[in-house]
Amino acid sequence: MPESLKKLINSISYLPWIWEKSATKLAFFLLNSNQNYLDNLWNNLINIKNNIWKCSNCNTLTDKNKNLCNICSNINRNKNQIMIVEEYLDMITIEETQVFKWVYHILWWAISPINWIFIWDLNFEKLFEKIQKSEEKIELILATNPNIEWEATSSYIIEQIEKRKLKHKTIITKLSRWLSSWFIEYADNITLINALKERKTI
Ligand SMILES: [Zn+2]
Numbered sequence: 001m002p003e004s005l006k007k008l009i010n011s012i013s014y015l016p017w018i019w020e021k022s023a024t025k026l027a028f029f030l031l032n033s034n035q036n037y038l039d040n041l042w043n044n045l046i047n048i049k050n051n052i053w054k055c056s057n058c059n060t061l062t063d064k065n066k067n068l069c070n071i072c073s074n075i076n077r078n079k080n081q082i083m084i085v086e087e088y089l090d091m092i093t094i095e096e097t098q099v100f101k102w103v104y105h106i107l108w109w110a111i112s113p114i115n116w117i118f119i120w121d122l123n124f125e126k127l128f129e130k131i132q133k134s135e136e137k138i139e140l141i142l143a144t145n146p147n148i149e150w151e152a153t154s155s156y157i158i159e160q161i162e163k164r165k166l167k168h169k170t171i172i173t174k175l176s177r178w179l180s181s182w183f184i185e186y187a188d189n190i191t192l193i194n195a196l197k198e199r200k201t202i
Contacts (some may be wrong), residue, residue: 005031057130059106059123061088071095077103080134083141084127084157086110086150090143090184097193102141105130110149111156117149119156127157131166141199142174145183158202173199 005027013023030038055062055069062069071077081102085091091104107122131138140157144150154174161170176198184192 057126058104059108059126060091060104071103077101079103080136081139081141082127082130083143085143085184086145086153087185090145093185093187094143094192094196097189097196099193100196102139107153110145110147111152112149122153124157124160128160128164128166131161131169132164134169137169137171139171139173141196142172142202143184143196144174172202174202176200 008030009020009023009027012018012026013020015023018026030041051064052061053064054060055072056067057072058069060069060071066073078101082105083091083094083100083102084105084107085094086107086109088106088108091106094100105123105127107124109117109122111117111119111122127140131140140161142154142157144154158172161167161172175195187195
């Protein structure tokens, strides 16, 4: 097998959810693709590093020429309701329901010392700052996944709200039930909407 093809298979096989056989198949697909497609793919790959950054307010992904994402810059969004999610895809899943008009705060991780992810790796400060600066009461909606990491993350947020004397400015709510799919990203729409609509105050 040519060296370049071996290297391509090797690179593809590092991608998650790709088995070695699929990596080989994908490499052959690319080998047989036309030049236009490959140029496009190449440009798109380069652009994910060059043209995407994080919203300065909520940490979601946005185009590099925008300081704020479309949600944060939307005047029809309720800035006093902040949904806290771990992953960008959790936010996308909730946005796809087209039901809720709140804003988000994306942490990108959950506290997990066993995986070397500590409090300082997560973007909490900006969140507490927002509550501090707000003149109105803020609802923090913890759209957390049901695992130990998220239990730790939620507890930390609740503890800090008390410690920083922000309790009188905050209402903390969480999903009314565990989602059958276990994770927000894979939840079915109806269950997710109901769990969010009927959310409980902690
Ligand atoms: Zn934003």
